[in-house]
Amino acid sequence: MRHLKAHRKLGRTSEHRHSMLRNLATSLINARDERIQTSLPKAKEMRPFIEKAITLARQAQNLQEGSEARALHLRRQAAGYFHAGNTSASALTGKRGVVRAERTAGVAALKRLFGELGVRYKDRPGGYTRILKLGNRVGDNAEVAIIELVDNPRELEAQEAGKKRAAKTAGTKKKAGSKKSKGKAEEAEETAADE
Incomplete structure (x- = not known):
């Protein structure tokens, strides 16, 4: 029985699963529009994983002045949720001495996590x-979902545009209502003048 087994195995070994979650977390934080598309079980498994990392960044923001050591400790703890960048120059040379691009996605994710998020x-x-939830994928009928950060810039822009649109329509309704009331007032004056 699987009683008290909290997490999904996702058909992977524990090392592979943890590496996959770190990759997904790095991709989500570094994504331009702060959303990624993946299968639903992966998204559900990733949600508590990434929220713990964001909580560490939030705790670092709420620290009192003079607690730089605690902030550094929180930053180092959060670094475990992302893949680290290359630490040596020898890691940058590939086959036949070809120089590869430096892997810095984890470093960029950590900076963005503590700086912006x-x-x-x-x-x-x-x-x-x-x-x-997006429905099922065509190839293998797997459930597909989008996992995104709430209060992202795209979402906030849409809210502001909606507020502007609502204010604009409310303004045109008021103008139309005032024209109607002017018409009624003029009618009342005309009937009073006729009597």
Whole structure:
């Protein structure tokens, strides 16, 4: 029986599964529009994984002045949720001495997590991600979902545009209503003048 077995195995060994979650977390944080598409079980398994990393960044933002050691400790803990960049120059040479691009996605994700996302979610006590179901994939009929960060810039722009649109339509309704009321007032004056 699988009682008290909290996580999904996803058909992988524990090392492969942890590496996959780190890759997904790095991709989500570095994504331009802060959303990635993956299978639904992977998204559900990734949600608590990435939220723990964001919570570490949020805790670092809420620290008192003079606690740089604690902030550094939180940053080092969060680094475990992402793949690290290359640490030596010898790792940058591939087959036949060809120089490869440096792997810095994990470093960039960590900087963005503590620089931008920690500030954004400073007052939010959890629930940093949202999962949107997309239906089934054509090739293997697997359930596909989008996992995204809430309060992302794209979402905030859409909210502002909606507010502007609502204010604009409310303004045109008021103008139309004032024209109608003017018409009624003029009619009342005309009837009073006729009497």
